[in-house]
Amino acid sequence: MDENERMEKDVISLLDEDGKEHEFEIVDALELEGKQYLALVPLYDESQAEEALEDSGELVILQVSEETDEDGEQYLDAIEDEDLYNRVAELFMGRLEDYFDFEEETEE
Numbered sequence: 001m002d003e004n005e006r007m008e009k010d011v012i013s014l015l016d017e018d019g020k021e022h023e024f025e026i027v028d029a030l031e032l033e034g035k036q037y038l039a040l041v042p043l044y045d046e047s048q049a050e051e052a053l054e055d056s057g058e059l060v061i062l063q064v065s066e067e068t069d070e071d072g073e074q075y076l077d078a079i080e081d082e083d084l085y086n087r088v089a090e091l092f093m094g095r096l097e098d099y100f101d102f103e104e105e106t107e108e
Helices: 005-008 045-055 082-096
Strands: 011-015 021-032 037-044 060-068 074-077
Touching: 021 082, 037 082, 060 082
Parallel strands: none
Antiparallel strands: 011 021, 021 037, 037 060, 060 074
16 A cells, blocks of 8 residues: 555554554544544555455454543553443444445354
């Protein structure tokens, strides 16, 4: 993906637990009970083609924290509460179903 394509999309960079940077496209945002949530999909460049093929294509759903870093940027946090996560995920899936093919997970 070239720089022009990245500029057309709303792209953010996040660090994983190992300090490795990953880029994501923000595909949707919503507010629920006074909290902000983002739905993200990972972005890959040509050098990451193999990694892109192995990706499950799942949405990454994060909560926008009220805390900020030294530059004033808000942190993004995992949603710890499973019921809340499921409610937020269901809302995003309903809003994005015209753009993505979602597969229902079956519990074993």
